[in-house]
Amino acid sequence: MNNNVAPDSKHDNNLFTRSHIKWGKKEETDNFAQKVKLFRRRSISEDGFRRFRLQHGAYGSRLQMGYSMIRIKIPSGEITPDQLEKIAGLSEAFSIGSAHVSTRQNIQLHWVQLEDVSEVMRGLVDVGLTTREACGNTVRNVMCSHFAGVCAKEEFDPTPYSKAIAQFFLRNPVCQNLPRKFKINFSCCADHGLVRIADIGLVPMINDNGVKGFRIYLGGGLGAASFLGHLLEDFTFEDRLLPTCLATIRLFDRHGNRENMARNRMRYFVNETGWDTFQRMVIKERSIVEMTIASSTLELFRVHLENEQKEMSKAHRYLKLPVLDTQNTLSEGPYERWVHTNVVSQKQEGYFTAFVTLGAGDITANQLRVLSGAIREFSIEGTARNTPQQNFAIRYINGKDLYNFYTRIETAGLTNPGALTIASAVGCTGTTSCNLAITNSHRLAKEIEYKFLELQHDIDDDLRDSTIKISGCPNSCGQHEIATIGFFGGASRIENSMAPTYTMLFSGNTGEHGELGKTIMRVPAKRVIDILRKIIEIYKHERSGTETLRQWIYRIVNEAGTGSVKGIDDMKVLLSPVAQLDPIEQDPESYKDYGSDIRFSAKTARGECAA
Amino acid sequence: MMYMNTKKRDSSTSINTHIRIPVICDTDTVQALILKDAVRMVDVRKLDEYLQSHIRSAVSLPLSQILEKDPSGIIDILKNLGITDTMPVVIYDDTFGALAARVAWTFQYVGHPNTALLEMTFSQWKSMGLETESKNNTFPKTEHTLLINHEIQADASYVDLAKEQENKFLIDTRERLNFLTEHIPNAKNMPYTMLRSDTNILRKPEEIRRLIENRGMSIDSEFITYCGSAGTLSGLAYYALKLAGIKNVKLYSKSFRDWKMLGKSKEEFKEANYWDLSAD
Numbered sequence: 023m024n025n026n027v028a029p030d031s032k033h034d035n036n037l038f039t040r041s042h043i044k045w046g047k048k049e050e051t052d053n054f055a056q057k058v059k060l061f062r063r064r065s066i067s068e069d070g071f072r073r074f075r076l077q078h079g080a081y082g083s084r085l086q087m088g089y090s091m092i093r094i095k096i097p098s099g100e101i102t103p104d105q106l107e108k109i110a111g112l113s114e115a116f117s118i119g120s121a122h123v124s125t126r127q128n129i130q131l132h133w134v135q136l137e138d139v140s141e142v143m144r145g146l147v148d149v150g151l152t153t154r155e156a157c158g159n160t161v162r163n164v165m166c167s168h169f170a171g172v173c174a175k176e177e178f179d180p181t182p183y184s185k186a187i188a189q190f191f192l193r194n195p196v197c198q199n200l201p202r203k204f205k206i207n208f209s210c211c212a213d214h215g216l217v218r219i220a221d222i223g224l225v226p227m228i229n230d231n232g233v234k235g236f237r238i239y240l241g242g243g244l245g246a247a248s249f250l251g252h253l254l255e256d257f258t259f260e261d262r263l264l265p266t267c268l269a270t271i272r273l274f275d276r277h278g279n280r281e282n283m284a285r286n287r288m289r290y291f292v293n294e295t296g297w298d299t300f301q302r303m304v305i306k307e308r309s310i311v312e313m314t315i316a317s318s319t320l321e322l323f324r325v326h327l328e329n330e331q332k333e334m335s336k337a338h339r340y341l342k343l344p345v346l347d348t349q350n351t352l353s354e355g356p357y358e359r360w361v362h363t364n365v366v367s368q369k370q371e372g373y374f375t376a377f378v379t380l381g382a383g384d385i386t387a388n389q390l391r392v393l394s395g396a397i398r399e400f401s402i403e404g405t406a407r408n409t410p411q412q413n414f415a416i417r418y419i420n421g422k423d424l425y426n427f428y429t430r431i432e433t434a435g436l437t438n439p440g441a442l443t444i445a446s447a448v449g450c451t452g453t454t455s456c457n458l459a460i461t462n463s464h465r466l467a468k469e470i471e472y473k474f475l476e477l478q479h480d481i482d483d484d485l486r487d488s489t490i491k492i493s494g495c496p497n498s499c500g501q502h503e504i505a506t507i508g509f510f511g512g513a514s515r516i517e518n519s520m521a522p523t524y525t526m527l528f529s530g531n532t533g534e535h536g537e538l539g540k541t542i543m544r545v546p547a548k549r550v551i552d553i554l555r556k557i558i559e560i561y562k563h564e565r566s567g568t569e570t571l572r573q574w575i576y577r578i579v580n581e582a583g584t585g586s587v588k589g590i591d592d593m594k595v596l597l598s599p600v601a602q603l604d605p606i607e608q609d610p611e612s613y614k615d616y617g618s619d620i621r622f623s624a625k626t627a628r629g630e631c632a633a
Numbered sequence: 634m635m636y637m638n639t640k641k642r643d644s645s646t647s648i649n650t651h652i653r654i655p656v657i658c659d660t661d662t663v664q665a666l667i668l669k670d671a672v673r674m675v676d677v678r679k680l681d682e683y684l685q686s687h688i689r690s691a692v693s694l695p696l697s698q699i700l701e702k703d704p705s706g707i708i709d710i711l712k713n714l715g716i717t718d719t720m721p722v723v724i725y726d727d728t729f730g731a732l733a734a735r736v737a738w739t740f741q742y743v744g745h746p747n748t749a750l751l752e753m754t755f756s757q758w759k760s761m762g763l764e765t766e767s768k769n770n771t772f773p774k775t776e777h778t779l780l781i782n783h784e785i786q787a788d789a790s791y792v793d794l795a796k797e798q799e800n801k802f803l804i805d806t807r808e809r810l811n812f813l814t815e816h817i818p819n820a821k822n823m824p825y826t827m828l829r830s831d832t833n834i835l836r837k838p839e840e841i842r843r844l845i846e847n848r849g850m851s852i853d854s855e856f857i858t859y860c861g862s863a864g865t866l867s868g869l870a871y872y873a874l875k876l877a878g879i880k881n882v883k884l885y886s887k888s889f890r891d892w893k894m895l896g897k898s899k900e901e902f903k904e905a906n907y908w909d910l911s912a913d
């Protein structure tokens with residue numbers, strides 16, 4: 023099982039001894055093509071086929087079941103230039119010529135004809151990628167912070183562990199038919215990563231005796247009802263990592279709710295059982311696992327420690343980021359602005375991580391090719407990571423190469439600023455392709471990004487640590503509940519007409535000390551940008567001292583405002599006039615969603631994730 | 634190499650013995666034919682590009698010169714390029730084969746079946762270091778017979794009937810988002826982008842066959858290709874289907890623009906905002 027670890031020959035010349043796991047299997051592509059034919063001939067049932075299709079990473083497209091969204095897993099978010107180029111070619115041949123970076127480190131190809139899915143899989147296998155278990159009731163893509171390995175605050179690099187866990191569970195009989203999907207997220211430190219909104223979230227730590235291990239959180243997750251994960255114990259030794267995950271999954275498999283589709287994620291079971299009881303169950307189950315696990319099974323869990331800095335060339339010692347002064351940024355030009363908003367220094371002195379800003383995660387085939395070339399030439403590790411903010415992080419760029427990297431990707435229009443700022447709004451696919459979507463969250467995220475870049479909000483450091491995230495329905499793929507300002511889509515009746523609207527939430531937060539956003543009010547889709555601008559205006563007027571927008575919103579949500587806005591109610595009073603809609607006759611545009619020239623109506627079809 | 638299948642045509646007269654070339658001609662065959670002076674190479678890029686450099690012995694025929702011509706006008710062009718009835722003609726472009734395909738199809742339509750596409754574009758030819766020249770080639774005028782091949786052409790009324798008929802498949806070769814927006818009812822979408830490979834203007838025949846069979850279409854059926862307007866993308870698809878071994882392929886040369894101008898029925902899909910996924 024999954025033992026094909028081969029060094030990627032293309033990268034022999036770089037200084038990392040990194041192995042690239044071959045995730046895909048050729049047999050599965052032939053099998054998929056065969057199953058599609060049987061399904062078309064009605065030789066297999068629709069439900070049976072749906073289950074099979076989802077297990078292999080293909081969702082049905084919005085109200086057109088002859089098309090699929092193909093979700094390519096990028097385990098730990100780590101992807102090679104060869105893989106990016108292959109995805110570029112596949113998107114042109116079989117999709118829409120653009121690929122889409124998701125919020126869980128997948129890359130999605132939309133509107134692929136069902137009959138071509140096997141062809142896409144075939145191409146992916148060529149470069150070691152898979153779509154297997156990207157959807158369905160299985161262990162989904164295992165995420166790892168894109169800062170892992172370069173984060174100054176991390177105690178050790180969790181990436182090898184994240185990959186080993188992904189490899190162990192992929193195609194593993196123990197998780198082929200769980201009550202519901204199962205998500206595992208690794209972070210690098212307490213701040214980065216999405217550890218408290220996963221079924222299992224892990225923060226690497228070294229204990230007082232110098233032993234490696236993790237802080238493990240269980241039972242978190244976002245959705246119609248969201249919960250934050252609970253800390254299992256103060257410290258979980260490295261060698262208990264696998265038994266702990268295995269025990270948790272076995273418990274979920276045995277006790278999870280298989281009856282009620284709306285309550286079958288593990289977080290509901292944890293909530294209904296009570297954390298104390300569940301915690302005891304996990305500890306007990308773990309002892310059973312440890313006592314009974316076969317050594318042959320244990321051998322399947324292999325952590326390939328990567329000897330990262332073995333021979334890394336010394337970077338320029340005194341090199342600093344060229345500009346960190348907001349006032350000067352604009353006058354100094356686009357490169358300085360980009361550095362200010364898209365580049366961070368690494369713990370490896372003289373090396374930098376540059377972020378490539380994408381509009382709601384979309385990137386064209388041609389851009390992927392240019393990016394691939396730039397990664398090969400300028401990243402010492404020779405790979406990229408995709409991020410939950412729907413961008414790419416290119417790491418290990420020597421400071422002296424930063425400008426050349428910039429000019430290279432500029433040729434493909436990839437140097438938009440704002441990646442690490444409020445301007446980089448996240449949006450799920452929404453009505454562009456999702457069956458469950460009510461609104462076009464995808465386009466709204468892009469509109470916000472364009473507007474905020476135009477207004478130069480990206481260089482306003484008071485806004486920098488705030489985030490905006492948007493989902494097209496309450497299901498939270500856009501992770502709106504962990505945003506400083508989050509939105510999820512819905513429909514409102516105004517007199518006799520329907521208008522696309524969003525429910526706005528305040529003060530969600532990621533990381534180990536994450537919090538879920540609080541619902542504030544409903545905002546019509548075509549008023550969202552106005553509302554955001556109003557919020558910023560009020561903040562500028564009301565804030566005390568140097569507090570950032572995020573800090574101020576936190577204070578307002580906790581009813582601790584010191585100015586004229588004391589809390590949420592005062593806020594609503596100020597915002598309500600902006601959120602008002604005139605009747606449809608006077609303002610027909612507000613009754614159409616973004617990207618649509620017809621009157622809005624909420625149409626959805628059966629959700630696929632539960633199948 | 635890959636598509637090599639050259640055989641001599643039975644002929645009692647030795648003078649007119651010409652090689653019958655396959656629909657896609659590989660570089661080895663082309664080079665050998667050029668050396669023997671036994672082929673007419675036709676360059677359909679713009680004239681100034683041709684004048685800078687082209688494949689040895691090639692003549693220039695920009696696509697725009699043939700689009701508005703009637704069949705006898707095309708025959709005049711063949712004559713002026715010194716092409717006889719049986720002479721092999723190999724056509725190339727620098728637009729992934731689409732312009733070359735449209736010209737090649739036109740030649741076949743007016744009565745020059747011995748026409749092929751070069752397997753690669755001019756840029757690829759050049760990057761492989763194969764022989765080019767810059768002199769403007771002309772050849773003595775020849776005779777050429779007009780013999781319309783109605784079998785390979787479809788017009789709107791033919792398509793209108795065919796779209797309802799079993800064993801006839803209408804292939805829309807435009808890109809996915811255009812197809813989703815609107816298309817001829819019952820058409821199947823095979824975007825031209827899915828037919829090419831990294832190195833050649835078309836994939837291998839067995840791969841194209843697999844794409845067709847995956848769609849549940851038998852290669853014994855009749856296929857009609859169309860695209861947005863000029864019949865270029867659908868011309869390339871015409872040759873892809875030919876290469877895959879399909880006997881009965883037709884080109885709806887006036888394509889979807891004609892269909893819309895005639896006000897014929899369309900299938901549309903407005904329930905999703907798929908255009909917003911494009912990063913272009």
Ligand code: SF4
Binds near residue numbers: 459496499500
């Ligand atoms: S949040 Fe809703 S609309 Fe967005 S992708 Fe998920 S299910 Fe679809």
